[in-house]
Amino acid sequence: MLLIGLIAGGVFAGTVIMQAPASVAASPDNFAAWLAQPRGKYGEPWAALFGALDLYRVFSSLWFRALLAVLTLSVVVCTVNRMPGIVASVTRPTVRVPERLFERAPLRAELSVATADAGQAHAVASRVLRANRFRVVPWQDGDAPAVFADRNRFGKYGTFINHIGIVSILGAAVMGGAFGWRDDGFMVPEGSTRAVGHGTTLSLKSESFDDEYWPQGMAKDFRSEVVLYDDGAEVARKTIRVNDPLDYKGIRFHQAFFGPAAVMRVRDGEGKVVHEDGVALGYELKGGAGADGTPGSPISRNGGYFTLGRRNGLPTLAVWVVMPANIREADPEIPAGSVRLEIFEPRQARPSAIETLPQGETREILGHTFEFVRERQFSGVQISYNPAVNLIWLSCGLMVLGSMAVFYFPLRRVWVRVDPTPAGARLRVAAVTNKDVLFAREFERLTLAIDRELDQHRVNKDGAA
Amino acid sequence: MAAFSYFAFTAAFITLGVALLAYLWATVGQQKRAARVATVFSYNSAALLTASLGSRWIAAGHAPYSNQFEFATSFAWGTLATYLYLEFKYRLKSLGAITIAIAFGLLVYASTLPARIDPLIAALQNNILILHVGSAVISYGAFACAFAAGLLYLLNRNDRVAWLPAREVLDEIGYKAIIIGFPAQAMLLILGAVWAYTAWGRYWGWDPKETAALVTWLIAAFYLHARAQRGWHGTRSAVVLMVLFGAVVFTFSGNLFLGGLHAYSGL
Numbered sequence: 001m002l003l004i005g006l007i008a009g010g011v012f013a014g015t016v017i018m019q020a021p022a023s024v025a026a027s028p029d030n031f032a033a034w035l036a037q038p039r040g041k042y043g044e045p046w047a048a049l050f051g052a053l054d055l056y057r058v059f060s061s062l063w064f065r066a067l068l069a070v071l072t073l074s075v076v077v078c079t080v081n082r083m084p085g086i087v088a089s090v091t092r093p094t095v096r097v098p099e100r101l102f103e104r105a106p107l108r109a110e111l112s113v114a115t116a117d118a119g120q121a122h123a124v125a126s127r128v129l130r131a132n133r134f135r136v137v138p139w140q141d142g143d144a145p146a147v148f149a150d151r152n153r154f155g156k157y158g159t160f161i162n163h164i165g166i167v168s169i170l171g172a173a174v175m176g177g178a179f180g181w182r183d184d185g186f187m188v189p190e191g192s193t194r195a196v197g198h199g200t201t202l203s204l205k206s207e208s209f210d211d212e213y214w215p216q217g218m219a220k221d222f223r224s225e226v227v228l229y230d231d232g233a234e235v236a237r238k239t240i241r242v243n244d245p246l247d248y249k250g251i252r253f254h255q256a257f258f259g260p261a262a263v264m265r266v267r268d269g270e271g272k273v274v275h276e277d278g279v280a281l282g283y284e285l286k287g288g289a290g291a292d293g294t295p296g297s298p299i300s301r302n303g304g305y306f307t308l309g310r311r312n313g314l315p316t317l318a319v320w321v322v323m324p325a326n327i328r329e330a331d332p333e334i335p336a337g338s339v340r341l342e343i344f345e346p347r348q349a350r351p352s353a354i355e356t357l358p359q360g361e362t363r364e365i366l367g368h369t370f371e372f373v374r375e376r377q378f379s380g381v382q383i384s385y386n387p388a389v390n391l392i393w394l395s396c397g398l399m400v401l402g403s404m405a406v407f408y409f410p411l412r413r414v415w416v417r418v419d420p421t422p423a424g425a426r427l428r429v430a431a432v433t434n435k436d437v438l439f440a441r442e443f444e445r446l447t448l449a450i451d452r453e454l455d456q457h458r459v460n461k462d463g464a465a
Numbered sequence: 466m467a468a469f470s471y472f473a474f475t476a477a478f479i480t481l482g483v484a485l486l487a488y489l490w491a492t493v494g495q496q497k498r499a500a501r502v503a504t505v506f507s508y509n510s511a512a513l514l515t516a517s518l519g520s521r522w523i524a525a526g527h528a529p530y531s532n533q534f535e536f537a538t539s540f541a542w543g544t545l546a547t548y549l550y551l552e553f554k555y556r557l558k559s560l561g562a563i564t565i566a567i568a569f570g571l572l573v574y575a576s577t578l579p580a581r582i583d584p585l586i587a588a589l590q591n592n593i594l595i596l597h598v599g600s601a602v603i604s605y606g607a608f609a610c611a612f613a614a615g616l617l618y619l620l621n622r623n624d625r626v627a628w629l630p631a632r633e634v635l636d637e638i639g640y641k642a643i644i645i646g647f648p649a650q651a652m653l654l655i656l657g658a659v660w661a662y663t664a665w666g667r668y669w670g671w672d673p674k675e676t677a678a679l680v681t682w683l684i685a686a687f688y689l690h691a692r693a694q695r696g697w698h699g700t701r702s703a704v705v706l707m708v709l710f711g712a713v714v715f716t717f718s719g720n721l722f723l724g725g726l727h728a729y730s731g732l
């Protein structure tokens with residue numbers, strides 16, 4: 001219980017205190033730089049305190065994981081400890097109770113039966129209980145016939161199903177983390193094909209990308225026509241949308257984002273085409289270094305790069321392609337419909353050449369002829385592989401069904417005892433409950449029903465007599 | 466259809482206002498007749514609100530969860546529905562003074578928002594979302610009722626306030642509301658995870674809003690365990706119910722200060 005409180009507190013801290021993005025938290029240097037943000041927001045000493053408690057990356061922190069591990073362990077221990085007791089109480093309930101119970105139980109009733117004998121009253125009580133979905137176990141206390149009755153006894157097992165579900169969700173999450181992988185930044189220009197990597201032999205081609213908007217300007221639909229190849233052979237083809245991924249052997253391809261792409265053709269000195277492909281301009285460049293390393297304009301641009309040739313394990317050239325991001329706001333350096341090429345040679349921090357190239361034109365740079373063939377779009381795809389995800393859904397189902405069994409099928413137990421009296425019989429009913437208005441009401445209904453049945457019994461008997 | 470929806474909303478709004486006054490009068494003034502009037506008006510309001518949301522659904526061609534107006538109206542509906550269920554089960558009306566006030570407050574809030582029918586943005590075009598939001602409607606409604614029971618419990622110190630129900634009953638109703646809300650909240654989280662998995666290939670991402678909903682659920686779990694294992698009842702439990710509802714309000718209004726992926730739906 002304390003644990004659940006602690007975890008709730010920890011998760012809450014993770015909600016209200018700003019969290020470092022996962023990509024930042026993963027690298028110590030980036031994280032150190034990122035720490036300036038909370039310092040500005042919370043001020044000292046709070047920022048340092050939160051830092052010391054590792055509250056900026058709660059969900060990847062050691063203490064949070066340790067807490068979850070302890071939670072898992074204690075759920076297991078609790079569940080295993082409770083199991084024998086609960087199983088015993090379900091399979092071997094306390095059928096025989098001492099007579100005192102009928103005097104002291106929180107819910108009790110007494111009916112005196114003048115016209116039926118003890119055996120008949122016993123039969124009536126059993127019939128009424130059975131009619132109310134109780135399981136009835138008759139027993140005998142001396143010369144008093146008695147009844148034990150219970151309902152929903154298997155609901156108790158729900159608590160195991162529930163807690164096993166919880167443990168198995170946590171287990172499946174760990175498994176998914178260990179054996180699964182994901183790629184959030186996979187970009188394929190229209191008409192291009194890119195290798196998926198991650199130890200697969202897959203590659204994905206984007207045939208086309210389309211975006212559509214409502215008249216109000218909100219996004220209506222994003223879709224990419226994609227083709228999946230395994231070892232070069234087509235294995236799947238689908239139009240993927242935001243809520244409709246392509247699934248191939250558990251590897252899922254989600255339409256996630258999009259952006260501009262440029263198709264570039266490059267010929268070497270002999271005029272042979274050495275590169276003809278789209279390049280996804282997936283980086284947003286803002287106010288970065290300008291043409292010659294001087295601080296650039298605050299205009300935002302999109303960029304991406306490709307490499308050419310390969311010598312000693314290094315590309316001979318890296319080509320950055322940059323395009324103005326905003327068509328409404330003219331870029332002072334790059335006219336609309338043109339790209340700027342920044343070409344880097346190995347181990348050089350600065351570009352060796354910078355050229356602005358209008359669409360359809362060619363330019364000779366560093367021994368190659370570059371041509372900006374045309375502008376297209378790229379499909380941004382999130383690729384994920386999680387072998388444990390079905391286990392997650394199964395466990396979630398167990399958890400919810402288990403708790404619903406406990407909540408909505410509460411165990412009900414009733415004892416009845418009929419003592420023969422000279423005048424007929426004395427029928428007593430008792431139930432133990434932890435303050436439950438609905439059960440108290442039902443108990444009342446049950447005793448009334450028994451009473452009524454006994455009445456009928458009397459009428460029938462009188463009628464026969 | 467859209468015009469009818471708005472008309473029904475206004476009628477539900479007025480009817481619920483009358484119900485609220487009647488509940489207050491019934492509770493504080495111990496008026497049996499006012500209590501009957503309150504119930505009749507609440508049922509009518511619930512029916513009108515159902516008609517309003519239903520006709521909106523038909524008019525828009527998608528379930529009413531595309532903007533904050535629709536959310537506020539749906540949550541008012543959920544609070545009303547869970548309350549009426551509990552009232553029916555327990556025949557206890559004084560909870561109404563608070564729960565109907567919450568539902569009415571939500572409608573007041575809704576009436577300040579633009580009631581236009583928005584198209585669904587790409588990410589929200591998914592039927593799982595109908596169930597996801599539906600679970601939220603039920604769980605938040607149930608937690609609002611639990612809050613009402615807890616609040617009355619705390620108000621009724623030592624059972625001395627004659628016009629309030631017995632504390633024991635309030636304690637139990639709080640629990641009954643939680644056992645409706647807790648599985649519904651679990652479904653909310655799970656369906657959210659299913660949707661996230663369909664849309665982004667990950668079922669959980671510690672997005673602020675989903676995290677806040679998880680905290681809410683954990684607080685409810687805390688309440689259940691405190692009750693079952695430590696025998697927490699009464700005042701301590703009632704305080705947990707206050708905290709729980711605080712978490713619901715925080716989650717509901719979360720996008721105002723949390724940001725994250727849920728921001729685009731305005732919720």
Ligand code: HEM
Binds near residue numbers: 163407689
């Ligand atoms: C986040 C973690 C947990 C969740 C969500 C959770 C959930 C629940 C729920 C929904 C119930 C009520 C229904 C039922 O009985 O199954 C419950 C009861 C219970 N849980 Fe947990 N549980 C968690 C952790 C634990 C831990 C760590 C323990 C052991 C220390 C534990 C022991 C119990 C016990 C003893 C009951 C009482 C059942 C009864 O007699 O009514 N649970 N839990």
